[in-house]
Amino acid sequence: xxxxxxxxxxxxxxxxxxxxxxxxxxxxxxxxxxxxxxxxxxxxxxxxxxxxxxxxxxxxxxxxxxxxxxxxxxxxxxxxxxxxxxxxxxxxxxxxxxxxxxxxxxxxxxxxxxxxxxxxxxxxxxxxxxxxxxxxx
Amino acid sequence: xxxxxxxxxxxxxxxxxxxxxxxxxxxxxxxxxxxxxxxxxxxxxxxxxxxxxxxxxxxxxxxxxxxxxxxxxxxxxxxxxxxxxxxxxxxxxxxxxxxxxxxxxxxxxxxxxx
Numbered sequence: 001x002x003x004x005x006x007x008x009x010x011x012x013x014x015x016x017x018x019x020x021x022x023x024x025x026x027x028x029x030x031x032x033x034x035x036x037x038x039x040x041x042x043x044x045x046x047x048x049x050x051x052x053x054x055x056x057x058x059x060x061x062x063x064x065x066x067x068x069x070x071x072x073x074x075x076x077x078x079x080x081x082x083x084x085x086x087x088x089x090x091x092x093x094x095x096x097x098x099x100x101x102x103x104x105x106x107x108x109x110x111x112x113x114x115x116x117x118x119x120x121x122x123x124x125x126x127x128x129x130x131x132x133x134x135x136x137x
Numbered sequence: 138x139x140x141x142x143x144x145x146x147x148x149x150x151x152x153x154x155x156x157x158x159x160x161x162x163x164x165x166x167x168x169x170x171x172x173x174x175x176x177x178x179x180x181x182x183x184x185x186x187x188x189x190x191x192x193x194x195x196x197x198x199x200x201x202x203x204x205x206x207x208x209x210x211x212x213x214x215x216x217x218x219x220x221x222x223x224x225x226x227x228x229x230x231x232x233x234x235x236x237x238x239x240x241x242x243x244x245x246x247x248x249x250x251x
Contacts, residue, residue, distance in 0.1 A: 003158065013162070123222060
């Protein structure tokens with residue numbers, strides 16, 4: 001009567017939700033920050049590092065190629081701001097292109113998934129304690 | 138039906154429920170990653186096809202083979218939560234009955250000894 005596998009799946013889901021929420025928060029923070037030259041590559045590397053360090057090899061089922069490719073293909077937008085110290089020769093400043101509404105929805109979704117994970121975990125703990133009580137009369 | 142058979146049946150039903158809980162956890166993982174369909178097996182359906190000698194591995198196979206795939210819906214997170222609570226409830230109920238059964242055994246043994 002092992003419930004350990006279910007528990008580890010739920011733990012991975014909770015880790016995934018936290019990671020996904022962190023990604024969205026990072027994107028939102030960067031959406032209004034001008035990027036220095038070469039900073040985009042560092043941002044991409046940071047995103048991939050967080051993603052890969054959160055999920056261990058045992059959690060391959062949660063690793064989606066779609067998510068990795070979205071991190072590799074971060075888009076940028078340029079705005080005319082010649083007074084900025086980070087403006088290029090044409091007076092344009094580079095920002096990370098972020099769909100703020102999408103990111104907010106993703107953050108909310110991650111929160112709900114995390115809450116669901118907590119409830120799952122509690123249900124599994126209740127089941128484990130019920131199993132332990134067998135024969136204790 | 139012998140008492141030992143009843144106990145074996147309780148034990149199998151707890152195994153079935155833990156397999157169903159695992160299936161539900163995997164559904165939750167699929168919801169988190171937006172991948173795959175939701176698979177669902179019915180407790181009663183699995184129970185009707187096992188005997189007191191069915192192994193845990195065989196139960197896992199049965200849960201996988203008797204599952205129905207459903208298209209993901211907007212309510213799937215809420216549905217999964219309801220399913221997991223229902224499984225946990227059944228699990229607690231069966232383990233409590235199992236426990237009562239063992240208490241009766243103990244009483245019978247004591248009665249014979251005195």
